[in-house]
Amino acid sequence: MPSPTQRALALVPARLRPFLVQHRKLVKFLLVGGTCFVLTMAVNFGLKLTVLHAKPVASLTVATVVATLVSYVLNRQWSFRTNGTHREAVLFFVVSGLAILVNDAPLAVSRYLLDLREPDVSAFTQEVADFLSGMIVGTLLAMVFRYWAMKRWVFLSERPPAAGGRPEPRPERV
Numbered sequence: 001m002p003s004p005t006q007r008a009l010a011l012v013p014a015r016l017r018p019f020l021v022q023h024r025k026l027v028k029f030l031l032v033g034g035t036c037f038v039l040t041m042a043v044n045f046g047l048k049l050t051v052l053h054a055k056p057v058a059s060l061t062v063a064t065v066v067a068t069l070v071s072y073v074l075n076r077q078w079s080f081r082t083n084g085t086h087r088e089a090v091l092f093f094v095v096s097g098l099a100i101l102v103n104d105a106p107l108a109v110s111r112y113l114l115d116l117r118e119p120d121v122s123a124f125t126q127e128v129a130d131f132l133s134g135m136i137v138g139t140l141l142a143m144v145f146r147y148w149a150m151k152r153w154v155f156l157s158e159r160p161p162a163a164g165g166r167p168e169p170r171p172e173r174v
Contacts (some may be wrong), residue, residue: 043063
């Protein structure tokens with residue numbers, strides 16, 4: 001029985017398959033990211049419409065933290081397929097903490113430096129500015145940062161065991 005990845009590849013035009021196979025880590029990372037993006041949007045808007053209505057940056061931060069936890073499990077188990085170490089988990093959450101700051105920065109600039117908030121603008125304009133700055137620009141910047149940092153420091157490929165029986169990290173091209 002074919003794997004889910006093989007079934008998905010069968011749905012892709014034949015000329016794109018070699019590219020997707022060659023860049024499979026990136027494709028998996030983007031699929032995990034897309035799933036976590038939807039989760040972030042749902043939690044963010046849920047919080048903004050209820051308990052954190054007046055605190056959009058806090059809503060986005062909480063939503064991003066929830067999605068980060070899900071992202072860790074999915075990336076470790078599927079995108080980068082590692083067994084998970086204490087070092088890896090610590091680095092993942094350090095990188096993710098920095099990425100949350102990167103993600104929040106455009107929303108904070110939009111709201112507090114550009115004053116794209118009520119009463120200076122309409123409620124509709126405020127929500128559009130929040131969505132574009134926080135969910136689109138912030139997420140794109142954080143995604144690029146996370147992918148680079150995860151490949152560079154967190155999910156390192158491993159060589160076969162050396163004479164001592166422990167796998168040695170193998171640097172990957174970034």
